[in-house]
Amino acid sequence: MSSETPSRQVASVSRALQILELLIAAPLHELGVSEIARGIGVVKSSAHQLLSTLAFHGFVETSAGSGRYRLGVGLMEAGAVASQQLGLGQAVLPMLEALVSEVGETCSLGVLVGTNISLLQRVEAQSVLRVDLKVGTRFPAQTSAIGRVILSEMPQEQRDQVLEQMNLPSEELQEFLQELDKVRRDGCSIVNNIPVEGIGAIAVAVRTSVQGPVAGLVVAAPAFRFNPEAWRGPLQRTAAMIAARGNRKY
Numbered sequence: 001m002s003s004e005t006p007s008r009q010v011a012s013v014s015r016a017l018q019i020l021e022l023l024i025a026a027p028l029h030e031l032g033v034s035e036i037a038r039g040i041g042v043v044k045s046s047a048h049q050l051l052s053t054l055a056f057h058g059f060v061e062t063s064a065g066s067g068r069y070r071l072g073v074g075l076m077e078a079g080a081v082a083s084q085q086l087g088l089g090q091a092v093l094p095m096l097e098a099l100v101s102e103v104g105e106t107c108s109l110g111v112l113v114g115t116n117i118s119l120l121q122r123v124e125a126q127s128v129l130r131v132d133l134k135v136g137t138r139f140p141a142q143t144s145a146i147g148r149v150i151l152s153e154m155p156q157e158q159r160d161q162v163l164e165q166m167n168l169p170s171e172e173l174q175e176f177l178q179e180l181d182k183v184r185r186d187g188c189s190i191v192n193n194i195p196v197e198g199i200g201a202i203a204v205a206v207r208t209s210v211q212g213p214v215a216g217l218v219v220a221a222p223a224f225r226f227n228p229e230a231w232r233g234p235l236q237r238t239a240a241m242i243a244a245r246g247n248r249k250y
Contacts, residue, residue: 015040016050020059023071024118025138030068092242096123099238103231105221109206109242110146111214113138115165117147120215127225133196142166142176145189145203146216152183153205154212188235189216190228200226206239217242 018040023029031039037047051069054060058074092109099107100123109121116138141147141162151159159180168176183189192200201220205213217239219231 012050015042015046016054019047019050019054019069020071021114023060023069024136029136030063030066030070032068036069090121091245092121093123095238095241096121099123099217099219099234100125102234103219105219105225105231107238108133108146108218108220110144110216110218112141112147112150112162115141115162117141117144117150117216125221139195142168143191143194144218145191145201145220146218148180148183148189148191149203149205149216150213152180152189153207158212188228188232192223192226196220198223200228202228202231202235204232204235204239207243215242 019036022036022039023031033044033047033051036051037044040047040050042050051060055062055069055072058072060069061072062068063070096107096109104125104127106125107123108119110117110119112118117140119133119135119137122133122135139147141151151162154162163173163176166173187204189203190200199220200223201218203216203218206215206217207213217235219235221227
């Protein structure tokens with residue numbers, strides 16, 4: 001996470017990045033120019049100029065069928081390189097597959113993006129009833145097991161920046177800080193019925209740097225199959241293997 005303050009941001013760059021964030025968060029990952037203009041608070045002509053620039057560099061493209069904008073191959077390439085540099089690329093999938101085989105439930109790897117968690121890698125279980133989320137799905141860090149475990153082990157200065165962006169009421173902030181203290185002591189985060197009703201999740205941190213966790217690894221399952229104590233050990237072992245690979249920088 002950058003420590004740059006808003007006053008040092010370049011407005012046009014910030015708006016271009018906001019467009020990418022809107023497309024990532026959109027239900028179908030496609031938006032029209034008018035929707036994007038409203039989303040970033042500019043007139044339609046300005047939004048079109050920003051989109052044209054992003055399209056020229058391959059970060060967005062238009063859908064042939066609808067003419068709406070979606071994420072481009074350039075962004076996929078950037079994401080793939082970043083994932084590899086962190087040790088969180090496609091090479092971790094065999095580790096997730098082994099974890100799914102051991103616990104029998106869906107496993108995901110997520111990273112903190114602003115105040116949200118974004119699912120980076122995911123392996124589905126074979127169960128008929130399972131947690132149905134896709135790679136790229138975002139949800140609030142405050143309510144997710146991954147978000148809580150990452151925040152609990154972050155250096156305080158970085159964590160304070162994220163919490164400030166969340167803009168929580170004072171009482172809610174104090175309760176959340178107490179929860180983060182508990183997560184740090186326990187070495188894992190366990191949540192029930194958030195952010196998805198009827199689902200339980202347990203997450204541990206993935207640490208490839210002394211600066212704090214770069215990701216969180218989670219097992220999620222319907223409440224009637226949720227067994228966090230049985231899954232804690234396999235989760236921690238897999239997180240350690242992912243972290244070791246990331247530390248080797250290949």
